[in-house]
Structures are given as C-alpha cells and as structure tokens.
Amino acid sequence: MEEAALSVQNLRAYYVTGHFGMQREVRAVDDVSLSVRKNEIYGIAGESSCGKSTFIKTVAAAIRPPLRVLGGSIKYSFLDRDLYDLDERKLADIRWNHLSFIPQGSMNVLNPVRRIRESFQDFAFPHMGLGRSEFFDVVNRHLERLQLSPSILSAFPHELSGGMRQRVAIALATVCRPEFIIADEPTTALDVVVQKDVLALILETQREIGSSMIFVTHDLTVHANISNRLGIMYAGRLIEEGPTREIFHDPLHPYSRHLVASLPRIGDLTPKIALTGAPPNLAQPPSGCRFHPRCPLATDLCRQASPELTTLSSGRRVACYAVASAPATRPMTNDRMTNDKFKSF
Numbered sequence: 001m002e003e004a005a006l007s008v009q010n011l012r013a014y015y016v017t018g019h020f021g022m023q024r025e026v027r028a029v030d031d032v033s034l035s036v037r038k039n040e041i042y043g044i045a046g047e048s049s050c051g052k053s054t055f056i057k058t059v060a061a062a063i064r065p066p067l068r069v070l071g072g073s074i075k076y077s078f079l080d081r082d083l084y085d086l087d088e089r090k091l092a093d094i095r096w097n098h099l100s101f102i103p104q105g106s107m108n109v110l111n112p113v114r115r116i117r118e119s120f121q122d123f124a125f126p127h128m129g130l131g132r133s134e135f136f137d138v139v140n141r142h143l144e145r146l147q148l149s150p151s152i153l154s155a156f157p158h159e160l161s162g163g164m165r166q167r168v169a170i171a172l173a174t175v176c177r178p179e180f181i182i183a184d185e186p187t188t189a190l191d192v193v194v195q196k197d198v199l200a201l202i203l204e205t206q207r208e209i210g211s212s213m214i215f216v217t218h219d220l221t222v223h224a225n226i227s228n229r230l231g232i233m234y235a236g237r238l239i240e241e242g243p244t245r246e247i248f249h250d251p252l253h254p255y256s257r258h259l260v261a262s263l264p265r266i267g268d269l270t271p272k273i274a275l276t277g278a279p280p281n282l283a284q285p286p287s288g289c290r291f292h293p294r295c296p297l298a299t300d301l302c303r304q305a306s307p308e309l310t311t312l313s314s315g316r317r318v319a320c321y322a323v324a325s326a327p328a329t330r331p332m333t334n335d336r337m338t339n340d341k342f343k344s345f
C-alpha cells in the first residue's frame with residue numbers, strides 16, 4: 001500500500017484551563033485517526049465548534065496555550081519522525097517549504113504594515129536558497145501563473161480586495177511548492193463569485209505542484225467541488241469518512257445524513273427540518289455516542305458506549321452502532337435508514 005502523505009493516529013488535543021484550582025478541559029479533538037493520501041484533497045466537514053480548526057492547528061504544529069496535545073501521533077511522509085518530536089528550528093525549516101497553510105482570513109498571514117513583497121521575503125526567501133533577484137524572478141513567474149500581476153508586490157494588504165488578498169495568501173502558501181497544504185475555511189469569507197475563482201485557483205495550483213491537502217470547510221457544497229475524500233467531524237470526533245461522491249450519494253451516519261439532506265437542491269421545495277438540540281459542550285461531552293442526545297435512532301447502547309470508527313467492506317468508515325450492525329456486505333442505504341424515527345429529523 002502506498003505510503004500516506006499524512007498519518008494521524010489517536011490524536012487528542014484539549015484546551016486545558018484552570019480557574020480557582022479547578023481544571024477545565026475542552027475536548028476539541030478526541031481520538032481522531034485518519035490518513036491523507038499523496039496528491040489527494042482530504043476535506044473535513046462538520047458544523048461550527050466540532051473541532052475542525054483545532055485539528056488543523058494540531059497537524060500544522062500551531063499549538064498555543066491553552067491548547068495542548070495530550071496524545072497520539074502525526075507523521076508526514078517528508079519527515080523521518082513524529083511532528084511533535086521536532087524542535088523549533090526544524091519546525092521553522094519545514095513551514096512554508098514542506099508544510100504550508102492557507103487561513104480563512106488572509107490577514108492572518110499578511111502583515112498589515114508590510115508590503116506584499118516583504119511577506120514573500122519573510123516567509124519564502126529563507127527556504128529557496130536563491131539570490132534576491134533570482135528569488136523575485138521565481139515569485140513573479142509564480143504570481144503570473146496564478147493570474148496575479150507582479151505589481152501587487154508593491155501593495156500593502158489593505159490596498160487589495162478580499163479576493164485578491166486571498167489569492168496572494170494562496171501564492172504565498174504555494175511558492176515553495178510544499179508537499180502538504182493545510183487550508184482552513186479559505187473561501188468562507190468571500191462572496192460566491194470570488195469564492196468560485198479562488199476554489200478553481202486552489203485546485204489548479206494543487207494539481208500543478210502535486211501537493212496533498214487538507215481542506216476544511218463547514219460548507220458541503222464547497223467540498224462537493226474540491227475534496228476527493230471527506231471526513232465528517234462531530235463533537236471532536238471523526239464520525240464518517242469516505243469518497244466525497246459516495247457520502248453525498250449515500251451518507252451513512254445519521255448526522256451526515258442530516259447534513260446532506262439539508263443541502264438546497266434546485267426545484268426541491270420540501271421544507272428542511274432542522275436538527276433538534278445543539279452540539280454538546282465539549283468540556284462535558286455526553287456519555288456514549290456524542291450524537292445520542294440529537295439522534296432519532298439512539299438506543300440504550302448508544303447512551304452507554306462510544307461507537308468505534310469501523311471500516312466497512314466498501315472501505316468507508318463510520319462510527320455508529322446502527323450502521324456497523326448492518327451486514328458488512330451491504331452497507332446501509334438511504335431506504336433502510338428512512339424509518340419513521342428518521343423522518344422526524
């Protein structure tokens with residue numbers, strides 16, 4: 001089997017704070033295991049506060065207190081050891097060069113008081129091993145490939161539109177041709193037309209440099225356009241994973257079924273029924289399956305024990321007793337899950 005570009009095993013990352021001698025832990029990422037294949041775009045979906053950004057910070061080694069990695073391993077194919085066995089100097093060596101980041105807001109990477117040229121100089125120049133003029137030749141060519149005029153190098157970030165700044169952030173994240181790119185809601189702040197262009201640019205650049213990528217967004221329609229495989233998170237856990245097309249066609253976990261059923265479809269005028277309740281407080285997650293307080297299929301077993309993420313014969317993974325108990329040769333289909341309880345979703 002081909003070596004994974006990224007392999008994450010049993011990752012636990014909690015926000016740990018203390019007030020009046022009482023320790024509080026927000027279990028934002030709790031026992032997550034997944035692998036990203038070479039050259040693929042692995043999408044992570046799930047509603048707000050389910051732990052997507054915390055997972056991203058952890059695999060990008062961007063941990064600041066009170067966030068702490070309490071267990072698990074993170075291995076990239078370009079590293080000979082675990083990410084958290086690297087010292088600060090080695091981490092600085094791999095950032096931008098091998099592992100880069102496209103944030104939601106470009107201002108998280110662009111310094112507002114420095115011209116774009118200086119941001120390229122700060123982040124990319126130390127990795128390229130080139131003289132200054134050769135370096136800017138490479139940058140200019142890269143900008144042109146991304147349909148950006150090299151003249152933007154003289155601009156301050158506030159002189160550019162939001163869409164243009166996000167293109168600059170993509171250019172910055174890809175100029176060193178990194179093996180792995182991590183993107184956290186990179187198009188969420190943009191309006192729909194600009195979003196479409198920026199997505200196309202990300203896809204084109206990822207293909208051109210052959211990087212692997214984790215792409216996080218709560219917006220499933222964006223995943224439909226960009227992610228090869230999809231991992232769905234709920235309350236700090238990965239609850240379903242599979243090829244994006246298959247999840248859209250036949251979501252297995254009750255939560256995924258709700259997400260997919262909520263997508264607007266042209267011509268479909270049936271009212272969408274909201275999922276009752278809210279995602280749990282991750283400082284005190286529910287016992288058993290974390291989705292059980294909202295799940296119409298919950299049983300006593302679901303309230304007491306936590307379902308493992310189980311690999312089905314189709315290769316898809318799902319953490320749900322109702323699905324895992326279905327015959328392995330025939331994963332649960334839409335029809336089988338459309339029982340009376342499910343209709344109340």
Ligand SMILES: Nc1ncnc2c1ncn2[C@@H]1O[C@H](COP(=O)(O)OP(=O)(O)O)[C@@H](O)[C@H]1O
Pocket residue numbers: 015026028046047048049050051052053054055066282
């Ligand atoms: N600095 C922080 N301190 C304490 N809890 C935090 C902090 N940042 C995020 N959280 C909590 O961690 C959980 C996961 O948040 P996050 O990873 O940002 O989710 P998402 O990106 O899916 O919206 C949430 O319950 C959130 O309130």
Ligand code: SF4
Pocket residue numbers: 253254255289290291292295296297298299302307319320321322323
């Ligand atoms: S394990 Fe039980 S509560 Fe959890 S999603 Fe499946 S049926 Fe619902």
Ligand SMILES: [Mg+2]
Pocket residue numbers: 052053054
């Ligand atoms: Mg987030």
